[in-house]
Amino acid sequence: MLLRLQGVETRYDTSQVLFGVSLDVAEGEAVALLGRNGMGKTTTVRSLMGLVRPHAGSVYFGGREVTGQPAFRIARAGIGLVPEGRQVFPNLSVRENLVAAARGTGWDLQQIFDLFPRLAERQQHGGNALSGGEQQMLAIGRALMTNPRLLVLDEATEGLAPSVRGAIWGCLERLRGLGQSLLVIDRNIEALTTLCDRHYILHKGRIAWEGSSGHLTAAPDLRQRYLGV
Numbered sequence: 683m684l685l686r687l688q689g690v691e692t693r694y695d696t697s698q699v700l701f702g703v704s705l706d707v708a709e710g711e712a713v714a715l716l717g718r719n720g721m722g723k724t725t726t727v728r729s730l731m732g733l734v735r736p737h738a739g740s741v742y743f744g745g746r747e748v749t750g751q752p753a754f755r756i757a758r759a760g761i762g763l764v765p766e767g768r769q770v771f772p773n774l775s776v777r778e779n780l781v782a783a784a785r786g787t788g789w790d791l792q793q794i795f796d797l798f799p800r801l802a803e804r805q806q807h808g809g810n811a812l813s814g815g816e817q818q819m820l821a822i823g824r825a826l827m828t829n830p831r832l833l834v835l836d837e838a839t840e841g842l843a844p845s846v847r848g849a850i851w852g853c854l855e856r857l858r859g860l861g862q863s864l865l866v867i868d869r870n871i872e873a874l875t876t877l878c879d880r881h882y883i884l885h886k887g888r889i890a891w892e893g894s895s896g897h898l899t900a901a902p903d904l905r906q907r908y909l910g911v
Contacts, residue, residue: 685865698887702738714881725887730761735749765821767837773809797823855877
């Protein structure tokens with residue numbers, strides 16, 4: 683198993699957010715993490731990335747325990763993060779944002795520009811001069827430049843125009859076809875059931891359900907109960 687969370691519990695000061703969260707992502711698999719706002723999705727990402735230390739449970743990546751390690755070590759182990767809110771470097775150009783993250787072999791500048799032609803057109807512009815959609819493309823490209831074994835996307839298409847959302851989903855489908863392992867957080871159930879093999883639903887910090895795309899599609903009552911759709 684590429685990524686495994688076992689019984690992860692995480693709190694901020696005295697407020698507990700996660701209660702025994704367990705999930706897996708296999709090599710080459712695409713997995714979705716679903717749930718309403720405030721259910722613990724971003725805290726789960728922060729816990730697996732080492733941005734917050736779980737007070738119980740374990741995180742394994744590539745067969746090795748990484749629980750509580752610094753975020754930079756977990757990233758170097760092979761996890762690329764596209765964070766909520768994109769968080770590109772505003773004072774660096776598109777090209778500089780990409781080069782700053784480059785590590786390993788595989789993805790390079792030309793491949794990123796082939797994936798997102800708009801970034802090639804804007805490569806000399808600063809991160810703060812880009813639209814929200816362009817920033818999301820840049821955030822994905824920056825994560826890919828680390829040549830990750832697992833790509834984690836927190837709110838993959840939040841706040842983007844429909845045409846841009848379509849481009850992002852097209853990019854993720856292409857990555858899926860290349861065998862890239864994915865953990866995706868988003869609200870677009872239709873797109874996620876097309877893209878992903880399996881799904882986990884978080885509810886009040888606990889895994890309330892897990893199953894295949896077929897099972898999720900066939901359970902409208904489940905989606906209404908936990909996702910409000």
